[in-house]
Amino acid sequence: MTATVSAPPMAAIQFRGLSKFFGTAETKVTALDNIELALPYGEMVLLVGPSGCGKTTLISIAAGLLNPSEGEVVVLGQNLTKMGANRKVRFRGENIGFVFQQYNLLPALSAVENACVPLLIAGWNRAKAIAKAAEILTAVGLGNRLKAFPSQLSGGQQQRVAIARALVHEPRLLVCDEPTAALDAASGRTVMQLIKQVAVQPDRAVVVVTHDSRVYDFGDKIVSMADGRVVEVLGKGQRPHE
């Protein structure tokens, strides 16, 4: 079944007839099957569904990390399918922030140094980048842990550093992959509240891949997936069928 969602006038991400296959011939696996979906600005969209349903593949394509086998993806008005590899790297650096399940902080860098990495990638001067990162870390409640190394922080604190890192360069799209999976319930809620509070802006799209039904309440929209297809798109307060 293919679920089609009518695109709002200003969609941050549009998937048009998007399919992704891995392997060939007998080993061919369909990861995504003819996805038609539009995700708006100013909302937190949760991508939910069982393991292997294609959620991560979908956000990898949206973030320009994977190329689709068929169809198109338009992100922030740019057709990624037609974009060259180098331009895509620049596009990611300028427009997309990432929050990973395992945080992926650089262990040799302190919290503030980790948070300033996207600014360094953009060519900022180190002192200015660190000052800006300190501001945003303070905003996420880690003003007193700026010089702590990842090994000295709890899981929740590390994820907050990762959120600060994802937002420091003010990207227009924030992609979060299972941001609460490695956290206890309380820390998970804190992190989701933080994302909702700091990241959701009228000119920014936030996509969160999650398994965690405890955080469904935070979503403005929930896209439920199964077997590489979008099964249903639900509004705020609605819950997908388990």
Added chain:
Amino acid sequence: MNWVALRMLTGDRAKYLGIIFGVAFAALLMGQQLSIFCGLMRNTTSQIRDIEGADIWVMDQNVQFVDDVKPMSENELLRVRGVEGVSWAVRLYKGIGRARLDDGNFQQMILIGLDDATLVGAPRPDRIVHGELGDLRQPNAVFVDEFGWRYLFGKEPFQPGKTLEMNDKRAVIVGMCKCNPTFQTFPILYCTYSQAVQFLPQERKTLTFILAKGNDDLPKEQVCKAIEDQTGLRAQTNDQFFWTTIQYYMQRTGIPINFGITVMLGFVVGCAIAGQTFYLFTLENLKQWGALKAMGVSNLRLVGMILLQAVIVALIGYGLGIGGAALFGFVFQRAMTSTPPAFYFGWQILVGTAAAVVVISLAASLLSMRRVLFLEAGVVFR
């Protein structure tokens, strides 16, 4: 981003030191072994470098290196003098003599007999430590080299008048000079040609080399060619004879192979330690590299970051290794007071070792680079 690369490198102290150790060990082993090898090779030519004043060595056609003595007839000297382009030519004896020491022991000596009239081939005045060169014209007089004196008389300060017995003749030490270390490590005795032939068992021919000087307006090689054409002898410039001797030892002895094996071993061990540690280091940070890639770091920049890490490791490792090799040479030369050291730490060794370290670091970083370049940025979501 260079700063991030450096922090990533130095963040894991154990691995960072492991990579540096690998490179430093390789540089030390290669630098030290090459220095000893070059020192030994240079020692084989010490007499060519020590016997100064002439441009050309003339010898029997079959001589292969400086210690390969094949005596010629005295007439050859006259024939060489008759060659056009030869300004002058003098006789030189070079051979091994046997001396009897005060304690009754026998000791082999390198005996160098200089032309009686001119003393061509004698050490330069600045290399004379005791005595005057003219003293060699006194009856039974010999000069001994510094190492030879220590070898024969230990820490006893130099004293003219010490005697040795050679071929039942008394040899009186009247002076001491500095000489380059020799391959055989025997003491060196300088004396006049006529004295030298008396210190040796009687032979029909005693002329081992002819030292000649070409006219200043002619290339030395041309004069050598003329000598060879007209006399049938072999004539070589100092440089040519130096390399002929080196080539002989390179081709006819196991020295290069033995040292070559150790140098190769240093290179391989360095490659293995540095390469494996660097590769493991990259492998462990693969997710971080993937995250950087996802966040917008281009492949070119990633290559730059890895190369920077390799350059830093190479520089520090090379510095430590080559410094260690130099320190070894310094201590070795000071510790060995009675034996001529075989340690030549020339610029060629610095450059050669640096080149090997560059190869080791490049190999190590290429392995890592391959993993990072072919890494899918999507790995960060797994």
